[in-house]
Amino acid sequence: MPPRPPTVRRTSSAPRARRGALSLSAALLLASCGAPTSKAPAATTPAEPTIYTAAEVAAGAMGAPQGAPIQAVLTAPPLVPPPTNRTAPANVVVNLEVVEKTMPISEGVDYTFWTFGGTVPGSFIRIRQGDHVEFHLQNHPDNKMPHNIDLHAVTGPGGGAASSFTAPGHASQFSFQALNPGLYVYHCATAPVGMHVANGMYGLILVEPPGGLPPVDREYYVMQGDWYTVGKYREKGLQPFDMQKAIEENATYVVFNGAEGALVGDNALQAKVGERVRIYVGNGGPNLVSSFHVIGEIFDKVYFEGGDRFQTNVQTTMIPAGGSAIVEYIVEAPGTYVLVDHSLFRAFNKGAVGMMKVTGGDNLVVYSGKEVDSVYLADKAAATGAPVAAATAATAAGALTLDQQIAAGERLFAGTCSTCHQADGKGLAGVFPPLAGSDWLMADARRSVGVVLNGLSGPVTVNDQPYNSVMPPMSQLNDDEVAHILTYVRNSWGNKGDAVSPAMVAEVRKETPRSVGAAH
Amino acid sequence: MGAGQTIAAGLALTALVEIPGGTYRPLYPADPEQPVVEVAPFLLEAHPVTVGQYATFVRVQPRWAPGVPPAVLADRGYLGAWKVNRPADDRPVTEVSWYAARAYCAAAGRRLPTEDEWELVARASPTQRDASADPAWLAEILAWYSAPATAPLGPVRAGRNNAWGVWDMHGLVWEWVEDFNNALVAGDAREGGEEDKARFCGVGAISAQDVRDYANFMRVAWRSSLRGEMTTRTLGFRCAADLETP
Numbered sequence: 160m161p162p163r164p165p166t167v168r169r170t171s172s173a174p175r176a177r178r179g180a181l182s183l184s185a186a187l188l189l190a191s192c193g194a195p196t197s198k199a200p201a202a203t204t205p206a207e208p209t210i211y212t213a214a215e216v217a218a219g220a221m222g223a224p225q226g227a228p229i230q231a232v233l234t235a236p237p238l239v240p241p242p243t244n245r246t247a248p249a250n251v252v253v254n255l256e257v258v259e260k261t262m263p264i265s266e267g268v269d270y271t272f273w274t275f276g277g278t279v280p281g282s283f284i285r286i287r288q289g290d291h292v293e294f295h296l297q298n299h300p301d302n303k304m305p306h307n308i309d310l311h312a313v314t315g316p317g318g319g320a321a322s323s324f325t326a327p328g329h330a331s332q333f334s335f336q337a338l339n340p341g342l343y344v345y346h347c348a349t350a351p352v353g354m355h356v357a358n359g360m361y362g363l364i365l366v367e368p369p370g371g372l373p374p375v376d377r378e379y380y381v382m383q384g385d386w387y388t389v390g391k392y393r394e395k396g397l398q399p400f401d402m403q404k405a406i407e408e409n410a411t412y413v414v415f416n417g418a419e420g421a422l423v424g425d426n427a428l429q430a431k432v433g434e435r436v437r438i439y440v441g442n443g444g445p446n447l448v449s450s451f452h453v454i455g456e457i458f459d460k461v462y463f464e465g466g467d468r469f470q471t472n473v474q475t476t477m478i479p480a481g482g483s484a485i486v487e488y489i490v491e492a493p494g495t496y497v498l499v500d501h502s503l504f505r506a507f508n509k510g511a512v513g514m515m516k517v518t519g520g521d522n523l524v525v526y527s528g529k530e531v532d533s534v535y536l537a538d539k540a541a542a543t544g545a546p547v548a549a550a551t552a553a554t555a556a557g558a559l560t561l562d563q564q565i566a567a568g569e570r571l572f573a574g575t576c577s578t579c580h581q582a583d584g585k586g587l588a589g590v591f592p593p594l595a596g597s598d599w600l601m602a603d604a605r606r607s608v609g610v611v612l613n614g615l616s617g618p619v620t621v622n623d624q625p626y627n628s629v630m631p632p633m634s635q636l637n638d639d640e641v642a643h644i645l646t647y648v649r650n651s652w653g654n655k656g657d658a659v660s661p662a663m664v665a666e667v668r669k670e671t672p673r674s675v676g677a678a679h
Numbered sequence: 680m681g682a683g684q685t686i687a688a689g690l691a692l693t694a695l696v697e698i699p700g701g702t703y704r705p706l707y708p709a710d711p712e713q714p715v716v717e718v719a720p721f722l723l724e725a726h727p728v729t730v731g732q733y734a735t736f737v738r739v740q741p742r743w744a745p746g747v748p749p750a751v752l753a754d755r756g757y758l759g760a761w762k763v764n765r766p767a768d769d770r771p772v773t774e775v776s777w778y779a780a781r782a783y784c785a786a787a788g789r790r791l792p793t794e795d796e797w798e799l800v801a802r803a804s805p806t807q808r809d810a811s812a813d814p815a816w817l818a819e820i821l822a823w824y825s826a827p828a829t830a831p832l833g834p835v836r837a838g839r840n841n842a843w844g845v846w847d848m849h850g851l852v853w854e855w856v857e858d859f860n861n862a863l864v865a866g867d868a869r870e871g872g873e874e875d876k877a878r879f880c881g882v883g884a885i886s887a888q889d890v891r892d893y894a895n896f897m898r899v900a901w902r903s904s905l906r907g908e909m910t911t912r913t914l915g916f917r918c919a920a921d922l923e924t925p
Contacts, residue, residue: 271827300756301827302827304824
């Protein structure tokens with residue numbers, strides 16, 4: 160057994176070695192009493208920036224602001240201002256204008272947004288811990304409403320709200336010192352506050368720690384929000400705010416950066432293979448918590464909740480309404496990476512989708528691309544191969560028989576359909592309709608093809624029994640497979656019918672275009 | 680100009696509508712023990728004061744001409760869009776301070792309505808004297824509040840009058856009331872104590888009587904953002920008068 164190390168000794172890499180002035184003086188005090196010190200050898204360890212607590216900053220530990228006042232650089236999403244690169248606190252002036260304006264929230268759908276700086280989310284503000292900020296909030300004369308701002312980075316009643324309450328055509332000024340580092344949400348807090356936030360009045364302010372954040376190749380600004388409109392999702396025209404839906408938290412849209420498609424196509428975030436990307440992610444709410452995920456990436460680092468500790472190797476990170484996270488990853492392979500709220504109906508039915516396009520050389524070791532495309536039927540798929548292959552060969556030769564189709568269909572049915580409709584075709588009473596002896600099935604072969612291709616939801620009556628369930632579209636099946644399955648189903652368990660030909664499936668597939676997103 | 684107007688003190692005054700009074704539940708009652716207030720019978724002008732009417736007033740009292748009042752009585756935006764005297768201009772006058780509105784009403788032998796009086800009349804839809812529980816009506820008001828004021832203002836009396844026979848309580852301009860900062864503590868609204876801070880964020884809902892009346896919240900927020908010298912492009916006024924006691 161190896162000898163135990165002395166228990167009093169601490170290594171220099173322990174977090175508490177990097178405390179602020181107060182902790183340091185405590186350590187020196189201990190040193191004078193002859194206790195072992197935690198001081199690192201200065202020459203060999205890279206200089207770690209001192210960490211200050213909010214109380215230390217408030218007590219003046221970081222010193223007075225240096226130099227002439229600096230006008231803060233504000234950026235519209237998805238861009239982020241450059242690092243402050245400052246080594247001491249400064250006087251920083253922030254000018255932020257509130258603008259009420261009508262913009263698209265989706266293709267052909269307009270919404271009257273209330274914004275900080277003319278965008279949703281509002282302008283990104285970047286300052287440094289210890290900075291003294293002189294904040295000017297301007298309410299545009301064309302605006303109808305009074306507004307204010309509550310910055311979560313501000314320590315004080317209302318986060319500045321009471322001091323920035325501003326009527327249209329007026330401006331307010333207040334000052335604060337940034338005591339805590341981190342990524343903070345700001346938002347309007349004028350009653351009814353939920354409605355001001357629901358209309359887009361939120362953004363992010365980054366307070367860099369001394370020494371800044373580690374350098375990266377790209378920084379982006381993404382913020383999620385939920386929206387409540389009188390019209391349904393994608394109903395065209397100018398859509399007013401729906402108070403009742405907001406109260407019920409029944410969002411019409413959930414989107415990144417204020418509009419469906421704000422980060423898609425030509426607006427997608429860009430990166431190159433090998434680059435380290437940092438995304439400042441916020442969630443304005445007003446209601447929903449985000450399960451933020453980038454499809455095909457693993458976050459190397461997540462500064463969860465926007466604080467100064469990070470978790471490594473994260474798949475999905477939770478971002479509360481009125482909260483944030485900083486995520487970082489290196490993009491190792493080219494392609495399109497999709498940003499989603501992994502509460503997936505928000506992604507596929509309410510707009511919570513963004514994209515990052517990564518260009519550069521393939522890295523086939525990290526990601527090979529598709530090497531083999533084969534049918535996977537899991538444990539139900541035993542011995543599918545032969546009958547299906549025989550049917551495929553016969554189709555190619557123009558000599559497909561009913562028996563070949565039935566044989567292939569039986570195997571395919573076992574893998575794809577039997578989970579719900581059961582191996583004996585009897586379904587589950589009240590839930591999944593029977594296929595065996597089914598009047599509904601046998602009445603119309605073309606209709607059955609359509610059901611397999613496009614799914615079926617809503618009430619149907621099968622053998623006098625009502626069913627009201629959902630069958631998803633089986634769009635992964637090709638024309639041959641659908642034809643074989645239906646031929647099998649229509650000629651099994653006492654059913655007697657004609658063969659369904661691949662040509663009929665192709666016809667039906669052509670006639671019934673599925674809506675975008677139905678197949679994925 | 681307004682229907683049935685009379686000429687008093689050289690001003691072209693709007694006809695008054697008699698409001699027989701009633702009970703009203705303020706969003707933020709001054710006394711939490713008395714959530715319902717009685718509003719005594721009073722008279723209210725049938726529509727907001729127009730540019731034309733205000734032009735006449737400015738001619739009678741030149742100390743309220745553009746650029747003349749001191750900053751403590753009217754900010755720099757006062758009558759900012761004012762070009763010439765337009766006696767036939769039927770659009771509501773805006774960019775007037777509370778002091779200016781009071782001076783107009785005083786010159787007319789009238790006064791600004793109180794918040795309770797204004798809100799009592801504002802509850803009415805075209806068909807109901809109290810439509811405060813009608814979600815469709817509230818949604819209509821909210822839609823107007825939500826839209827920015829980028830289009831030029833239209834004339835008064837262009838829409839429907841309400842069940843009291845009063846026009847334009849909603850949908851045209853915000854209006855000054857006598858006690859516009861009634862919901863806050865006295866003095867500078869921005870330096871108040873707990874009363875003031877209670878208006879922000881979710882806390883604003885704690886003492887409110889009806890947290891679903893967003894339109895009312897917005898009016899309270901609107902009035903709370905004002906000081907007496909302020910002017911905006913969407914803020915006008917109308918006058919009220921006491922019902923003469925027999």
